[in-house]
Amino acid sequence: MGIRIGVAGASGYAGGELLRLIAGHPEFELVAATAHSQAGKPVAAVHPHLTGLDLILTETTAEVFADTDLVFLALPHGESGAVAAGLPATAKVVDLGADHRLHDAAAWTRYYGGEHAGAWTYGLPELPGQRELIAGSARVAATGCYAVATTLALAPLLHSGLAEAEDVVVVAASGTSGAGKSAKLHLLGSEVMGDLSPYKVGSHQHVPEIKQATGAASLSFTPVLAPMPRGILATVTAKPTNCDITASVVRAVLADAYGDEPLVHLLPEGAWPHTAAVLGSASAHLQATVDVDSGRIIVVSAIDNLGKGAAAQAVQCANIMFDLPETSGLSVFGVAP
DSSP: OOEEEEEESTTSHHHHHHHHHHHTOSSEEEEEEEESTTTTSBHHHHOGGGTTOOOBOEEOOGGGGTTOSEEEEOOOTTSHHHHHHTSOTTSEEEEOSSTTTOSOHHHHHHHTOSOOOOOOEEEOTTSTTHHHHHHTOSEEEEOOHHHHHHHHHHHHHHHTTOBOSSSEEEEEEEOGGGGOSSOOGGGSHHHHTTOOEEOSTTTOTTHHHHHHHHOOSOEEEEEEEOSSSSOEEEEEEEOBSSTTOOHHHHHHHHHHHHTTOSSEEEOOTTOOOOTGGGTTSSOEEEEEEEOTTTOOEEEEEEEOTTIIIIIHHHHHHHHHHTTOOTTTTOOSSOOOO
């Protein structure tokens, strides 16, 4: 018997990616997978790429997870808190939703609305000291997808004193799977193909999470919907604290922060991140320079929004919680072409 795993919200894109990763994990045993409107259907009927995974989706109740060692919550924002409250105290939980990420209840109300469910340990192992906190926690809040891409690029700049905490600017393009699996008119193929469109301009819900994780004091964030299923490319810019800062200095700070990290890769000088290069992987790719005109620091980050931005990040945290090798069940390498 392996570590018994349950997944709530298994019919969505993040839930399906979780099922795929769990099925290939050397220590995890999938024993329960739940859904809402898709309850009663075999997994393969909802996720055809998981044909051979012999499991029926059930309704989401606490009783379904009574015999699990860990539960992943891949539920819509605002729904994890109630489900988590009914789970066995003996079960560890990783929440892929936003319910338990924010410490500031007022920020939750402003960006999400409704009652704040309380903060859990933040699930980004690459932040200083966070890996140890995750290892000692039974409740972990996995990060938002844009938040991962931005925080990995920005946090070392601010923690090292290389960049100013004020006036951080982020423009990030995401694939359509980031919007979830529910049918929406603006996500139809004929609407998305051949088009780039900004959304939630100046008010995206990941802003307070990024500020909390990085220490940024002000953040202008523009998300862009890109005509691809998955992937995020984030361009992060910040004012340097010293006008003499060069690209090599910025790269040295990133190399120092991530040199020993198995899933964060600073690319060779001159090579820039591509979303295709991280497709299907748990990795993040980074590159940095200094703008020759404005002098601003620029860091570009690429992740798979369903990988390092969601399911793979959650599995990484679960591995740490059970003292397993951190990359167990995860691929460092992308899929190409």
